[in-house]
Amino acid sequence: xxxxxxxxxxxxxxxxxxxxxxxxxxxWVNSYVVKGVEGYTVIDPGIHTDDAExxxxxxxxxxxxxxxxxxxxxxxxxxxxxxxxxxxxxQETGAKVWMSEAGxxxxxxxxxxxxxxxxxxxxxxxxxxxxxxxGDMLVEHMEDFVTFVSPQPEVSFIKMNExxxxxxxxxxxxxxxxxxxxxxxxxxxxxxxxxxxxxxxPQITPNIGLLSMPGMDDNPxxxxxxxxxxxxxxxxxxxxxxxxxxxxxxxxxxxxxxxHHRERLxxxxxxxxxxxxxxxxxxxxxxxxxxxHQLRFAMAETLAHLAYLRESGVLSExxxxxIVVYRQ
Numbered sequence: 304x305x306x307x308x309x310x311x312x313x314x315x316x317x318x319x320x321x322x323x324x325x326x327x328x329x330x331w332v333n334s335y336v337v338k339g340v341e342g343y344t345v346i347d348p349g350i351h352t353d354d355a356e357x358x359x360x361x362x363x364x365x366x367x368x369x370x371x372x373x374x375x376x377x378x379x380x381x382x383x384x385x386x387x388x389x390x391x392x393x394q395e396t397g398a399k400v401w402m403s404e405a406g407x408x409x410x411x412x413x414x415x416x417x418x419x420x421x422x423x424x425x426x427x428x429x430x431x432x433x434x435x436x437x438g439d440m441l442v443e444h445m446e447d448f449v450t451f452v453s454p455q456p457e458v459s460f461i462k463m464n465e466x467x468x469x470x471x472x473x474x475x476x477x478x479x480x481x482x483x484x485x486x487x488x489x490x491x492x493x494x495x496x497x498x499x500x501x502x503x504x505p506q507i508t509p510n511i512g513l514l515s516m517p518g519m520d521d522n523p524x525x526x527x528x529x530x531x532x533x534x535x536x537x538x539x540x541x542x543x544x545x546x547x548x549x550x551x552x553x554x555x556x557x558x559x560x561x562x563h564h565r566e567r568l569x570x571x572x573x574x575x576x577x578x579x580x581x582x583x584x585x586x587x588x589x590x591x592x593x594x595x596h597q598l599r600f601a602m603a604e605t606l607a608h609l610a611y612l613r614e615s616g617v618l619s620e621x622x623x624x625x626i627v628v629y630r631q
Contacts, residue, residue: 342374481527512603
C-alpha cells in the first residue's frame with residue numbers, strides 16, 4: 304500500500320489524520336481517528352476501493368490498533384469519498400455508523416435500490432441545455448459510483464441539537480449546508496478544535512452544486528455563504544478538514560472563500576451578454592475539455608450560482624421550448 308507518503312500523522316495526543324487514497328485528482332481524503340478510553344472514533348473513512356481497504360490495514364498497524372478497537376464511525380456527509388467505505392468498515396469492526404438524517408435520505412436517493420437521483424440529475428441537466436449524448440454518459444458515470452459506496456452500512460442518526468461524543472470529548476454538531484445538505488461539522492469550544500468536513504478547506508474551495516432532489520436546498524450557494532459567515536465567528540484554534548492538511552486561521556479562510564464566490568458571481572454576470580442555457584454558461588466558464596466527472600461538478604456548480612443570481616433578482620430565467628435560458 305505505501306507509496307512513499309506518510310498515510311498517518313498524529314495531529315494531537317488524541318487525534319490521528321489518515322490519508323485515504325482516492326481514484327480522483329484530489330488524491331486523498333482525510334479520515335480522523337479520535338482516541339477515547341472506551342474505543343476509537345473514525346470520522347469519514349473514505350471511498351470503497353481496494354487501495355482504501357489496504358490503507359486502513361496499514362494505518363491501523365501504524366497506530367498499533369485493531370479493527371475491534373474502533374467503537375464508532377461518524378460521517379460528516381454523504382459524498383462517496385467520505386461515506387463510501389463506512390459499510391465495509393462497519394462489517395470489519397461491528398461499530399455503529401452515525402450521520403445526519405438528511406444525509407441518509409440523500410444516500411437512499413442516490414444509491415438506494417431505485418437510484419432516482421441519477422435519473423433526476425439527467426433530467427435537470429437536459430432541461431438546462433446539456434445534450435442527451437453527454438447526459439447518457441453522465442448516467443453511466445453515476446452508476447459507477449455504486450461500487451464505491453457498497454456495501455451500505457446500517458446508520459444511526461445524529462441529533463443536531465445535542466452534543467455528540469467523539470473520543471472522550473463532547474462536540475457540538477453544526478449543520479452546514481451548501482456543499483452537502485445535511486453535512487455536520489463538529490466543534491469543541493473549550494479546545495477550539497473543529498472537524499469541518501468539506502465546508503472549509505485550505506488552498507482549495509469545495510464544490511457548491513445544485514441537486515435535483517425534491518425538498519432539498521434550492522439555493523445552496525446562499526446557504527453556503529450564510530454558513531461561512533456564521534462559522535467565521537467561532538473561536539477556532541485548529542481546523543481538521545476533509546481535504547489537504549489541518550490548518551489555522553479558520554475565520555480568515557471562511558472570509559477568503561466567501562470572497563472567492565463573490566468574484567465568481569461577478570465573472571458570471573459579465574459573461575451574460577446574451578441569453579444562455581446553464582450548459583452553455585458552464586462550458587464558457589469552465590471550458591470544454593472537462594472529463595465527465597469534472598463536467599458533473601462544473602454543471603452543478605454553474606446551476607448553483609445561477610440560482611443564487613436568480614433569487615437575488617440579478618438574472619431571470621425563462622423556458623424556451625423545453626430548455627431553460629438565463630438572461631439579465
